[in-house]
Amino acid sequence: MALAYQRILLKLSGEALQGPESFGLHAPTLATVAEEIRKVHQLGVEIGLVVGGGNIFRGAQIANAQIDRVTKDQMGMMATVINGLALRDVLKAHGLRARLMSAIPMLEVAQPVDAMQARRLLSEGEIVIFAGGTGNPFVTTDTAATLRGVEIAADAVLKATKVDGIYDDDPAKNPQARRFDRLSHDEVIARNLKVMDLAAFAMCREQGMPLVVFDMFKQDALAAIVRGEAEGTLVNSGDKA
Ligand SMILES: Nc1ncnc2c1ncn2[C@@H]1O[C@H](COP(=O)(O)OP(=O)(O)O)[C@@H](O)[C@H]1O
Numbered sequence: 269m270a271l272a273y274q275r276i277l278l279k280l281s282g283e284a285l286q287g288p289e290s291f292g293l294h295a296p297t298l299a300t301v302a303e304e305i306r307k308v309h310q311l312g313v314e315i316g317l318v319v320g321g322g323n324i325f326r327g328a329q330i331a332n333a334q335i336d337r338v339t340k341d342q343m344g345m346m347a348t349v350i351n352g353l354a355l356r357d358v359l360k361a362h363g364l365r366a367r368l369m370s371a372i373p374m375l376e377v378a379q380p381v382d383a384m385q386a387r388r389l390l391s392e393g394e395i396v397i398f399a400g401g402t403g404n405p406f407v408t409t410d411t412a413a414t415l416r417g418v419e420i421a422a423d424a425v426l427k428a429t430k431v432d433g434i435y436d437d438d439p440a441k442n443p444q445a446r447r448f449d450r451l452s453h454d455e456v457i458a459r460n461l462k463v464m465d466l467a468a469f470a471m472c473r474e475q476g477m478p479l480v481v482f483d484m485f486k487q488d489a490l491a492a493i494v495r496g497e498a499e500g501t502l503v504n505s506g507d508k509a
Pocket residue numbers: 281283320322410428429430431433434435436437438439440441461462463464465
């Protein structure tokens with residue numbers, strides 16, 4: 269079967285791992301995520317993962333004036349490593365081969381990010397989880413997702429989030445908001461749509477990297493996307509859309 273995307277970079281927010289809890293990791297939710305990933309792996313898709321940390325720490329939201337913003341962001345990046353460790357083991361428990369790489373050197377728990385090695389592992393069917401964000405403060409894991417997506421030469425970045433696509437207004441605030449099936453990178457900028465942080469989106473646009481925003485908890489949505497079926501919102505360069 270022809271796949272729309274042979275290699276993907278899937279971005280999972282930390283919140284996507286906390287399920288109904290208000291903090292941390294929720295075992296049944298992790299298992300559901302692993303199962304959705306297993307299904308696309310079975311189709312022959314190569315999968316790089318970038319995991320967020322919002323279920324543990326979001327740097328900018330830590331309310332303590334005595335902790336420097338750089339330190340707060342470092343705490344957030346450590347949170348992504350905690351999630352990455354959990355995800356690696358859960359993926360393994362679901363029969364997948366998975367490897368954790370961290371942008372922050374932490375040799376006892378994860379190997380350093382190495383894009384070339386990651387490409388090789390992906391082509392051998394291993395799932396590579398990139399944790400530690402970009403390793404730099406003042407950005408989010410969305411930036412890490414586009415960066416790793418470009419580095420591993422992914423065919424698309426897939427952003428799994430709480431909403432099922434990109435709307436003409438924030439659907440959490442405006443119930444009348446309407447979802448787009450497809451958009452160009454330029455339209456996202458022109459309409460000022462809050463899809464991901466601007467630095468991350470600017471990189472997608474510059475690199476002509478297709479982006480799909482979708483709901484991870486809609487069963488089989490991920491598999492539908494890699495098969496090229498209409499699901500979520502696809503952002504592509506004008507000439508490719
Ligand atoms: N135009 C829009 N289309 C879709 N979602 C939007 C839009 N504007 C704002 N949002 C909000 O963005 C949120 C997802 O973005 P973000 O906070 O980056 O998610 P995550 O934590 O999954 O990285 C959604 O919960 C949604 O309420």
